[in-house]
Amino acid sequence: xxxxYINTDPIYKVMQEDITRIGLxxxxxxxxxxxxxxxxxxALTAWLAQALVSPYTVSSRLIADDQATISNTLKQLxxxxxxxxxxxxxxxxxxxxxxxxxxxxxxxxxxxxxxxxQMRQISLRFVPxxxxxxxxxxxxxxxxxxxxxxxPKSIQETLxxxxxxxxxxxxxxxxxxxxxxxxxxxxxxxxxxxxxTNEALVKSFRPKSAIRQAATR
Numbered sequence: 001x002x003x004x005y006i007n008t009d010p011i012y013k014v015m016q017e018d019i020t021r022i023g024l025x026x027x028x029x030x031x032x033x034x035x036x037x038x039x040x041x042x043a044l045t046a047w048l049a050q051a052l053v054s055p056y057t058v059s060s061r062l063i064a065d066d067q068a069t070i071s072n073t074l075k076q077l078x079x080x081x082x083x084x085x086x087x088x089x090x091x092x093x094x095x096x097x098x099x100x101x102x103x104x105x106x107x108x109x110x111x112x113x114x115x116x117x118q119m120r121q122i123s124l125r126f127v128p129x130x131x132x133x134x135x136x137x138x139x140x141x142x143x144x145x146x147x148x149x150x151x152p153k154s155i156q157e158t159l160x161x162x163x164x165x166x167x168x169x170x171x172x173x174x175x176x177x178x179x180x181x182x183x184x185x186x187x188x189x190x191x192x193x194x195x196x197t198n199e200a201l202v203k204s205f206r207p208k209s210a211i212r213q214a215a216t217r
Contacts, residue, residue, distance in 0.1 A: 027070060
């Protein structure tokens with residue numbers, strides 16, 4: 001793993017990792033049993049390939065709607081594989097088998113409610129049943145975990161936000177806040193990656209003091 005020093009606010013003057021480790025978790029009883037093809041992980045993989053311009057690796061999991069399995073998977077991705085970001089898809093509705101939010105909260109150190117609030121605001125532009133979605137986002141150690149919708153179209157909409165016909169942003173997508181959130185999880189003793197996005201797809205926001213200057217190895 002390569003590291004570099006960055007020159008920003010004093011709180012961020014720590015060793016910087018070059019690669020973002022991302023976990024993708026698709027949660028579905030039937031897809032995990034092979035009843036039908038999983039669409040969540042392919043949708044997320046394709047979106048990340050377009051949206052990210054900095055180096056990253058992906059670890060993927062396709063699992064059943066079982067609370068213990070979901071929690072254990074998230075813990076393994078954070079504690080053993082050192083993921084900085086985990087995106088889950090599926091299992092956030094009101095049915096009995098939808099336990100992704102409970103499983104996510106069970107492994108959390110802190111909750112980040114703004115992500116879920118914004119996802120529902122975006123989805124409400126399309127369907128009134130968006131209020132039935134229970135997505136949450138949390139932090140475990142130095143990893144941001146976000147529950148996304150199950151449908152590929154909804155995944156894209158919540159990550160990117162809404163734009164008019166000229167490409168102007170009407171409602172910001174949640175991914176605009178992800179890179180700076182990861183920055184804030186850095187400590188003097190534990191590095192975080194500097195995640196950069198394709199601004200034509202989703203423009204991330206950082207305060208001027210947190211924008212990386214020319215790096216030196």
